[in-house]
Amino acid sequence: MAKLDWITEELKELKEKGLYVTIRKLESAQGPWVVVDGKKVLNMCSNNYLGLAAHPKIKEAAIRAILDYGVGAGAVRTIAGTMELHVELEEKLAKFKKREAAILFQSGYNANLGAISALIKKNEDAVFVSEELNHASIIDGMRLSGAPKVIYKHLDMEDLKKRLEEVKDKKKKLIVTDGVFSMDGDLAPLPEIAELAEQYDAMVYVDDAHGEGVLGEHGRGIVDHFKLHDRIDFEMGTLSKAFGVIGGYVAGPEEAIDYLRQRGRPFLFSSAVNPPDVAAAIAAVEILQKSDELVQKLWDNTRFLQNSLRELGYDLGNTKHPITPVMLYDEKRAQEFSRILYEEYNIFAQAIVYPTVPKGTARIRLEPSAAHSKEDLQYAIDAFEEIGKKMKFI
Structure with a gap:
């Protein structure tokens, strides 16, 4: 047996179990309709919630930055990579989030790795108190x-209280949770978490990747949605979803953010975010500061899509967000549903299967955007009705 034959066997098994993911190739800008592998398809699975990825003002800002600052940052932030653009973006993000300060990372994933691993260390009298369904980047940050x-059950505040009671004597405790759970669209009960954190003298860190640009006033996120600015210690946000660019950041108390500049490993050891991306992110923040029109359009489209699918008889779980999990449960049938959408209806909507979600919870995750028209969404709804009846899901 050749030394890499095991890879062939692993791939074969993934295909047989319906767990092999077909990776589509986009040949156009992100938008409601995209060109994938040579054909125009309705894009229903992008995180580009507000349609900003190809917004004219954001593209213009990136182009101007290339002309003024070049393409690359050239160094890590702590040596020669901090440009005035980085500082401007951090200041605008802090103001947008109504926090004292913010630190910019290369991605949301890196933000979680850098911040979480710096706030709680191995040899301290400290512990993480982590939500059961937290994102992989949170898990990797803790690793x-x-x-x-210690892990508490999903959305279960009684269980969180039990776990906090178990570790109450620890000097440092950090409750870590997603704000919006990306596969189900349900929300962390932040008011109850904040109350328990205060009771047990614990810090709270919220990953708001999918709340950014979606929840709260002008899309300020889940902390703003619940009006908890003075009760949540750290908010992680990403610039790659609703903001349409790339990068991540952590916002919080000024002194704590300064500490992360000294100890956040991706900040210390990986080159800074490139100037055109930073300028584009600044433009995105300015658009949201000025108007919440796109946020309102996103929610109008979300209600239209979700109400229509529920009327057809689809199970959308407990979503309270534009994330729309159409629960099909069976991995192979979910992959087949996705294939039919793509090949017969020109609708791009990937099946979500294990290990992204637990086995037996396969789904098609739809994500409407502010850029979709009602006609776009109705086309998708009609397709789900036809395919659902043929495959006996509805």
């Missing part, structure tokens, strides 16, 4: 830290 963790 990088090496500190112990």
